[in-house]
Amino acid sequence: MTGSLFAVSDIHVSYAENRRVVDGLRPETDDDWLIVAGDVGEIFADIERALALLRARFSTVIWAPGNHELWTHPSDPVQSRGEQRYQALVRMCRDNGVLTPEDEYPVWRGIGGPVTVAPLFLLYDYSFRAPGTATKEESLRKAYDAGVVCTDEMLLHPDPFPDRESWCWARIAETEMRLTAIDPVLPTVLVTHWPLVRQPTEVMWHPEFAQWCGTDRTAGWHLRHRAAVAVYGHLHIPRTTYYDGVRFEEVSLGYPREWSKRGVPPAPMRRLFEAPR
Numbered sequence: 001m002t003g004s005l006f007a008v009s010d011i012h013v014s015y016a017e018n019r020r021v022v023d024g025l026r027p028e029t030d031d032d033w034l035i036v037a038g039d040v041g042e043i044f045a046d047i048e049r050a051l052a053l054l055r056a057r058f059s060t061v062i063w064a065p066g067n068h069e070l071w072t073h074p075s076d077p078v079q080s081r082g083e084q085r086y087q088a089l090v091r092m093c094r095d096n097g098v099l100t101p102e103d104e105y106p107v108w109r110g111i112g113g114p115v116t117v118a119p120l121f122l123l124y125d126y127s128f129r130a131p132g133t134a135t136k137e138e139s140l141r142k143a144y145d146a147g148v149v150c151t152d153e154m155l156l157h158p159d160p161f162p163d164r165e166s167w168c169w170a171r172i173a174e175t176e177m178r179l180t181a182i183d184p185v186l187p188t189v190l191v192t193h194w195p196l197v198r199q200p201t202e203v204m205w206h207p208e209f210a211q212w213c214g215t216d217r218t219a220g221w222h223l224r225h226r227a228a229v230a231v232y233g234h235l236h237i238p239r240t241t242y243y244d245g246v247r248f249e250e251v252s253l254g255y256p257r258e259w260s261k262r263g264v265p266p267a268p269m270r271r272l273f274e275a276p277r
C-alpha cells in the first residue's frame, strides 16, 4: 500500500502562468497516480503536450474530458467536431498511455485502495436551470439577457447528435451500463468534469451558468455507484464538500486571474486519500 492518488482539473494550459504551474506538478513516489478531470486546454496539440508531460512523470494518468477539450476552436488546426473530436482525443490519449472513459476502469491499490477509478464523460443537459425558469428555452434566454453565456454555445458542437443534451443522454445510458457492470465489492472514485449533483453550483457568482454544469439525471450516482470520493472541476471553485455523506472534491486550478487573487502560489494537486496513521 504505497503511493498516493492525486487529482487536478482545469489546468487551462493556454495560459503561460498555468503552464508554469503544470510544469511543477510532480509525483512524490514512483507509485503515484494522477487524475486529470478535464479542461486541460482547447488546442489539440496543447492538450497532447500537457498530458504527455504528465504521463512522463506519473506511472498512471487518467483523463476525463472537459468542455474546453471538446471545443472546435477556430485557431486549432484540428477541426473535428463533437463525437469525432472526442474519439480523436481518446486515440491521442491511448497513443500517449493515458487512460480515458473508453478504457477499462483501473483499480487503485495504493493508499485508500482498493477502489475502482472511473473517469466519466457525461456532459450536461440544461436541467440545472436558471432560477425562476421552467424550460431550457427560458433558462437560456435568461442567461443571454444576463450576458452569462457559456462559450460552448458557439464552439462545442454535438455532431452527430442534434443537440448537446441528446449527446449527454446517450453518454449517460452508455456509462450507466458500464458502471453497473463493475465489481460491486469495490468502492469507486467517480471522476467527471461537471459535478454529478447540482448543489456545488449553488455558490456560483452567476446562477445562470449552472445550466452548463451538469444534469439532474446523475443525482443519485454517488450513492448508487458506491463513490468513496466524487472528483469534479469546471466550476473553478476548489473545495471539499459532502452530499449524502459522500466526499466531493472540486480540484480545479482555474484561470490565472482567479488563482492569483488567492495570494498563495497554487498547489492544485489534491491527494484523495491520506495514509492511515
Ligand SMILES: [Fe+2]
Binding pocket: 010, 012, 039, 066, 234, 235, 236, 254
Ligand atoms: Fe475550466
Ligand SMILES: [Fe+2]
Binding pocket: 039, 066, 067, 068, 193, 233, 234, 235
Ligand atoms: Fe469546464
